[in-house]
Structure formats: structure tokens, C-alpha cells
Amino acid sequence: MESIRELLLILLAVILLVQNLSNVEARYHHHKKQKNKGSTVPPPASPENPVSSSPSYSPSVPSDPYPNDPVNSTDCIFDVRDYGAVGDGSADDTAAFRAAWKAACAVEAGVVLAPSDYVFKITSTIFSGPCKPRLVFQLDGVLMPPDGPDTWPKADSRKQWLVFYKLDDMTFTGKGTIEGNGQPWWDLPCKPHRGPNGSTSSGPCDSPALIRFFMSSNLVVSGLTIQNSPQFHMKFDGCEGVMIDKLSISSPKLSPNTDGIHIENTKSVGIYNSMISNGDDCISIGTGCSDVDIADVTCGPSHGISIGSLGAHYSQACVSNITVRNAIIRESDNGLRIKTWQGGTGCVSDLSFENIQMENVRNCINIDQYYCLSKECLNQTSAVFVTGITYRNIKGTYDVRTPPIHFACSDTVPCTKITMAEVELLPYEGQLLDDPFCWNAYGTQETLTIPPIDCLQEGEPQSEQEVSAYGC
Structure with missing residues (x-):
């Protein structure tokens, strides 16, 4: 009887050992994806001032305004601070955003995160694809361009600031604010001032559109506050399948050429539940x-x-x-x-x-x-x-x-x-x-x-003529 009890104890010990080894092996294979702090993406030459052309595909308007909730993708979050972003409102965080974008672009359901309680400043940037599906740019803090034409880098385009180019299945969302710092641009002597003593003079007059989506498809833009753009707040050009939901867009009543949302050569668009006040x-x-x-x-x-x-x-x-x-x-x-x-x-x-x-x-x-x-x-x-x-x-x-x-x-x-x-x-x-x-x-x-x-x-x-x- 004693020998049988010893045999059962030995057998139980073997079973527990096998289970423990299996758990160790499972944990070993379930590691997190490493963040690749690679170099920045060189901007393509074509979208600087491209000719508009609509894509040939025809997707429907995305129906879910939050299809890429980063809560379910914690392994794929690329926080711009991990790539060197300071977020103090004065440092140039452009390189950090480009590096985080490159890393997120390379994985499925990647998330570029600009967290709350930080103010990030970046210069004119093209975030280009193609990228892996379900890419998210999540802005919870504040993102802004240089403050006016005097501080705008001479090498950068003065026609656009934030450009998303050749992307499919991408979401731009968050509870943050995009601050355009538009006042110095509105005050350029060439702008059509509408005050009682307003005047217009000749001279350089280019002002950047704040956000531009170009030749992209299946896009969702939701939840953001966008304000004080130098020119158009948001443009869609050559896109197909766009959902815009719960945006707040604002600039002063007399700010010139500050259209809220502009679309051209773009099909299958839904614009919902948004508040827009502006000067155009x-x-x-x-x-x-x-x-x-x-x-x-x-x-x-x-x-x-x-x-x-x-x-x-x-x-x-x-x-x-x-x-x-x-x-x-x-x-x-x-x-x-x-x-x-x-x-x-x-x-x-x-x-x-x-x-x-x-x-x-x-x-x-x-x-x-x-x-x-x-x-x-x-x-x-x-x-x-x-x-x-x-x-x-x-x-x-x-x-x-x-x-x-x-x-x-x-x-x-x-x-x-x-x-x-x-x-x-x-x-x-x-x-x-x-x-x-x-x-x-x-x-x-x-x-x-x-x-x-x-x-x-x-x-x-x-006498209606042939139409x-x-x-x-």
C-alpha cells in the first residue's frame, strides 16, 4: 500500500513539472513587439504640389468612427516621447514624430501616440504610405506648427503643413487639439482684411493648409479639435472612402480663407456631428x-x-x-x-x-x-x-x-x-x-x-439646348 502511495506522488510530481514547463514556454513565445527607432522617412517628391487624381478603387464610407481603438493594440503603441519628443511647446519634435510614424507604419494596427499634457511642435511634414492596415495617429495632447511665416523654415512648403499621403485604412483621432497659430498669417499685408480700414497689398501670400489627405482611401478622422488654421483647416484631395465625425473646427469670423473642410476629387464621404465656425x-x-x-x-x-x-x-x-x-x-x-x-x-x-x-x-x-x-x-x-x-x-x-x-x-x-x-x-x-x-x-x-x-x-x-x- 505504501509503495502505491509513493508511485502516485511521483506521478503527480511529473504532471506538475510538465505543466510548468509548458507555461514557461508559452510565456517565452508571447513577448511584446520591440519598438524600432529607425531613421526618418524621406518625404516623397510628388505631393509637394501634386496634380489631383482620384484613385481607381471604390470602397464605401467606413461605418465605425473608432475601428482601431488602441486599447486593444497595446503591443503596437509607438509613443513619440520614446523617440525623442520633448513636448514643451518650443522644442522641434519633427524627427521624433517621423521616427514613430515609420515604426508604426511597419506593423499592423500600429498606433502613433502623442499623449495628453504635452505640447508638440513640428515643421511641415509628409506622413506617407503605404503602411500596414489599421494604422492610427492618436493625438491626445496639443500639436502645432511654427508660429507664423517669420519662424517657418525656408526649405519647407508654405502651402501645407500636415500631409497624409498614399494611405489606406488609417484613422486620425484623439481628444487633443491641433493649434494652427494662424494670426501672423492672417495679418500678412497681402490678405483681404475685412475691417473698415482694411487694405490689401502685393507680396508673397502663400499660407499653409493645416491638414491635407492626398490620394488616400478608407480614412477616419474623429474627435479632434482643430483651430486657428493659417488657411484651410482640413483638405481631402484624390481620396475615396472618408468618415469625418465629432470634429470641432474654429477660427475667428474675419480670418481669411480658413475653410473648415474642403474636398475635391474625392468620393464616398460622410461628415457628421461636427461644429464648424470660421472665416470662410x-x-x-x-x-x-x-x-x-x-x-x-x-x-x-x-x-x-x-x-x-x-x-x-x-x-x-x-x-x-x-x-x-x-x-x-x-x-x-x-x-x-x-x-x-x-x-x-x-x-x-x-x-x-x-x-x-x-x-x-x-x-x-x-x-x-x-x-x-x-x-x-x-x-x-x-x-x-x-x-x-x-x-x-x-x-x-x-x-x-x-x-x-x-x-x-x-x-x-x-x-x-x-x-x-x-x-x-x-x-x-x-x-x-x-x-x-x-x-x-x-x-x-x-x-x-x-x-x-x-x-x-x-x-x-x-428651347432647352442639348445638354x-x-x-x-
Whole structure:
């Protein structure tokens, strides 16, 4: 009996030893990935001032605004401080950001982390791909460029600051702030000052766009605060599949050319749940854009939501399938605007503006096919064809200095298929002196418009010319 007990004890000891060795082996193979502090990525030559071109692929708009939550990727976090970033607001942290980017780019679900409670300053930088999938740039602190043109490195581009180039499946997110330090740029003598004694003089006038995404796809930008850009706050050029969610964008009302979000040659875009106040267009949509959905956005003060300008320098412009819904526009120079140059070609079609609240807005609803920045533009026979525009449930108040509805369409290429339904715009204060204006505009009123728009011609133009030349 004693021998059997001894045998069982020996057998139990062997089993425990085997299990312990197995656990040791498992821990040995489950080590963390090492951070590779390599050299910086040399910037490619092409995106300095590239020619726009849309990618050939056609992904859908990403549906999850936080698909790459770094909480689940702790092994792949590349903290810029580990690469030499100081984060005191004065040191140049450019090399550290480039090195962290290179390391994160090389692994799947890599995260470039700029942590909270630090202020990082970097010079004009191109973060280029291709990179491994699910790359995240997480900004929780403050990130800013040099303070004005006098401190801008002479070798750096003055047209752009932060550029993301040739990326796929990338997220730019965080609870941090991008501070543009724009005031010295706005004060350049060449800028169109809008004060009572403002003036403009000749001289160098380039100012950098703050953030630019170029030739990239499947992008998510969310959660960030972006402010005081020298020029455009955010641009998307030649991209496809873009989700923008929960952004706060702001700059002073009189800051020149500070568009909030600008897109061109970009398809499949969603812009949601964002607050934008600035000195130019809240959202501007250029040529080559289609399948754009904008919802739950508050604009103002600003120049409103603009399609264009389009067709400059006799160019072809194509914009289609744009939806703006559940938006608020307040204290703005324009509300919903389509602006094209005479002499252009192409087509703007299938635009829907629905459930828009106006608060003290000039030019609430505006189509201007005589857009010109000077008084020297000549009348042209060709124009960008505007058709299929719906305004539904547009209500609120307007600034009485200009009529709330203005349709100025080309003499030779009329605007067609304009639909007005539940449009009710009342004076913010005072009384309107001029009725709504229409020129060569055709459409349908599903309900009575306030103020009445008797100048909109019913149906289709009798002598509508062949518009196939204006297709895209």
C-alpha cells in the first residue's frame, strides 16, 4: 500500500513539472513587439504640389468612427516621447514624430501616440504610405506648427503643413487639439482684411493648409479639435472612402480663407456631428466629388456650405449626389450656395438640402452662375449645367440686407429641376425690401414658399439646348 502511495506522488510530481514547463514556454513565445527607432522617412517628391487624381478603387464610407481603438493594440503603441519628443511647446519634435510614424507604419494596427499634457511642435511634414492596415495617429495632447511665416523654415512648403499621403485604412483621432497659430498669417499685408480700414497689398501670400489627405482611401478622422488654421483647416484631395465625425473646427469670423473642410476629387464621404465656425466656407465641395453625405453639422459664423466655385479658367467641373441634412447655419454670409464661373463646362446634379435651420443668414439659398472675384469678368456662352437641386424643409431667419433666395443662372444654360418644398424664411429683423431673385431658373414648388418665389419658372425650358455636352 505504501509503495502505491509513493508511485502516485511521483506521478503527480511529473504532471506538475510538465505543466510548468509548458507555461514557461508559452510565456517565452508571447513577448511584446520591440519598438524600432529607425531613421526618418524621406518625404516623397510628388505631393509637394501634386496634380489631383482620384484613385481607381471604390470602397464605401467606413461605418465605425473608432475601428482601431488602441486599447486593444497595446503591443503596437509607438509613443513619440520614446523617440525623442520633448513636448514643451518650443522644442522641434519633427524627427521624433517621423521616427514613430515609420515604426508604426511597419506593423499592423500600429498606433502613433502623442499623449495628453504635452505640447508638440513640428515643421511641415509628409506622413506617407503605404503602411500596414489599421494604422492610427492618436493625438491626445496639443500639436502645432511654427508660429507664423517669420519662424517657418525656408526649405519647407508654405502651402501645407500636415500631409497624409498614399494611405489606406488609417484613422486620425484623439481628444487633443491641433493649434494652427494662424494670426501672423492672417495679418500678412497681402490678405483681404475685412475691417473698415482694411487694405490689401502685393507680396508673397502663400499660407499653409493645416491638414491635407492626398490620394488616400478608407480614412477616419474623429474627435479632434482643430483651430486657428493659417488657411484651410482640413483638405481631402484624390481620396475615396472618408468618415469625418465629432470634429470641432474654429477660427475667428474675419480670418481669411480658413475653410473648415474642403474636398475635391474625392468620393464616398460622410461628415457628421461636427461644429464648424470660421472665416470662410464651413464645408466646401470642389470638382470631382460624388456620393457625399453631410448630417448633424452646425456652421457659423462662416460662409455656409458651398458647392464650388466650379468651372474656373474654362475647366470642366463634375459634382453629383450630395446630401446635406439636419444642419444648422447661423450668423453666416451665405447658407446653401452653388457657385460657378462663366465659361466652364460639366454638370452639378442630384443635390438634396433637407431639414436645415437658418439663423440670421444672408443669401440663405443661392445659385450663382456669374461667380467672379472682380468686376472684369465677361459674359460667356458656356456654363456648368445645374440640375436636380432639392430644397426641402429649409426654415429660419435671414439678414434683410440681401434677398434670402437668389437663382442667377446662365443666359444660355438654364438651371433645371429645382424643387422647393416647405421653405419658410422670415426676416431676422426689419423688413425685406427686395423679392427673391431668379434668372433663367426652372423648377417646381411643392408647397408655398415664404417669401413667395414667383420668379421660378414652372417645368422645363421650352428651347432647352442639348445638354449632353455638359455631362460628366
